[in-house]
Amino acid sequence: MITLREGFEAALVIAIVLSFLDGTGRRGWFRAVWLGVAGGVVVSLLVAIGLFAVGAELEGRSEEIFEGTVMLVAAALVVWMVFWMRSRSRTIKRELRERVDDAVTHGSALAVGLLAFAAVLREGVESALFLVGSVGDSNPVVAVVSAALGVAAAVALGYVFYRGAERLDLRRIFHVTAVVLVLVAAWLFSGGVHELSEAGVLPESEALSAVAFLALSLPALYVLLLHDRLRTRLAHVPRDA
Structure with a gap:
């Protein structure tokens, strides 16, 4: 799930960049994009x-x-x-196209390549942190295979977006994965508290980990699942009701 979400965010950026270059007749700049992707993958690894x-x-x-x-x-x-992407899901496509358009206007293939590099590097480093924190004593083969499946699924979604961007419901994808990732984050937070408790940095208490899980997950899930629905319903209530 981690590599699916992180990988898809990177794939989404690359798909938007490639789609814009293709639509403006600059397929020759694809090489700069793929070099940026390769550099981001290498540094992330x-x-x-x-x-x-x-x-x-x-x-x-x-x-x-x-x-x-x-x-x-x-x-x-x-x-x-999760919340950064939630706030940008409506505008990310336009913003990226504006940045690519600016790079194209100034004739800078390097700028386009760096955009791709930064997108992949950011998501790759975040994924590395998540995996180090979540793998723990798990079977390394299972961890590698599951991470690879997430990346493969992300690449597939990115390709689908590239081939038919208007038909892919990005908000629905981000919303579903956001709920799952909030639970993952709460689990990581709880595990971190547990590890620091065992190290003597925090007080030793089994209840502390449970409290940490609830303290992070409940407010975040409230915002994701309930707050927006309440705002939508209130927005449709007549003012004189």
């Missing part, structure tokens, strides 16, 4: 390998503090990413 290597070298209390900190940072990034 290096970051992921580095994080996993650091975690593998640590033992005892240091390992617990490292894992707990990574989990908390990952949880914060998940929540930020």
Whole structure:
């Protein structure tokens, strides 16, 4: 789920960029985009390998503090990413096209390539943090296969968007995945609190992890599931009702 959502956000950016270049007769600039994508993937993999290597070298209390900190940072990034994309889902297509148009106007293939690089790198680094925090003692083969399936699904969705952008309901996709990711974030937050408790940084308490899970998930789910519905209903109520 993590790599599906993160990968799709990157694939969405690339699809919009390629679609705009294709529509303006600049397919020759595709090479710059794919070079940017390749660079972002390579740097993201290096970051992921580095994080996993650091975690593998640590033992005892240091390992617990490292894992707990990574989990908390990952949880914060998940929540930020969910609500940032929620606020930008209506305008991201227009904004990206304006940025590509500006780069094309100034004849800068490098700017287009850097846009693709930044999109992939941001989502790749976030995915690396999430995976380091969530994999833990899981079977590494299962973790790699599931992450690869998420990336493959994200690429497929990106291709569908590229081929028929107007027919893909982005808001519905982001809404469904947002709910799942909020629960993932709450689980990561709870796990981080648990690791720091075991390390002695926080008080030892089984209830603390449960409280942490509820403290993050309930407000976030309220905003995602209920707040918007209430605003929509109120907006349709006649003023003199």
